[in-house]
Each structure stands twice: as C-alpha cells, then as structure tokens.
Amino acid sequence: MEVKGMTRCQKCGKQWTFKEKLRKSFKFSFDRSMNCPHCQEKQYLTNGYRKKSALITFLMILTIFLPSFLGASWEIYVVCLVAAVSIGFFLQIHTFELSNTDEGDFWNE
Ligand SMILES: [Zn+2]
Numbered sequence: 001m002e003v004k005g006m007t008r009c010q011k012c013g014k015q016w017t018f019k020e021k022l023r024k025s026f027k028f029s030f031d032r033s034m035n036c037p038h039c040q041e042k043q044y045l046t047n048g049y050r051k052k053s054a055l056i057t058f059l060m061i062l063t064i065f066l067p068s069f070l071g072a073s074w075e076i077y078v079v080c081l082v083a084a085v086s087i088g089f090f091l092q093i094h095t096f097e098l099s100n101t102d103e104g105d106f107w108n109e
Pocket residue numbers: 009010011012013014036037038039040041
C-alpha cells in the first residue's frame with residue numbers, strides 16, 4: 001500500500017521522516033545512493049522522482065524569472081522568489097520515491 005507523499009524504504013518498509021529526507025536530499029545531489037536510517041540498506045531515487053524533480057526545478061526557475069520578464073516591481077519579484085523556492089523545495093522533499101536498485105539515468109533510457 002502506497003500513500004501519496006510518504007516515502008518508505010523499499011527494503012524494511014519504514015517511513016522516512018521529512019527531516020531525514022531533508023538531510024538526505026543534500027547528499028543525493030552528490031551521491032546517487034543513500035542508506036536507510038532504519039535498516040542501513042542502500043536506497044536510490046526512482047527515475048519517476050528524478051523526472052518530477054527536474055520538472056519542479058524548471059517550474060521554480062520559471063516562477064523566479066517570470067516577474068522580471070513582465071517588468072513587475074521588486075516586491076512581486078521577492079514574493080515569487082520566496083514562494084517558488086519554498087513550494088518547490090517542499091514538493092521535491094515531499095515526493096521522494098525510493099527504489100532498491102539504481103535505475104540509471106533517465107535521459108539514457
Ligand atoms: Zn530501510
């Protein structure tokens with residue numbers, strides 16, 4: 001049973017807390033694998049998540065730069081920047097999907 005927005009280790013089935021995911025998300029930028037905080041088994045991000053993450057990043061960048069293209073005032077620019085970064089960041093952490101195997105780079109599919 002998979003509940004949306006909940007990240008479970010595919011080996012032991014235990015949930016990763018938001019804090020654990022947050023800490024590991026920084027590590028994931030350098031390393032493809034991460035040990036589960038519960039069973040210490042290696043876990044990888046799924047390609048599905050990587051695609052979603054790339055899309056979220058793209059939308060974040062778009063939201064950040066859109067106001068300057070439209071000639072909006074700096075107040076609107078700051079609001080968009082803060083909203084894009086916080087919502088995008090939260091979404092990326094919240095939608096973590098784990099896999100037991102490294103699925104490789106999705107752009108090589
Ligand atoms: Zn585990």
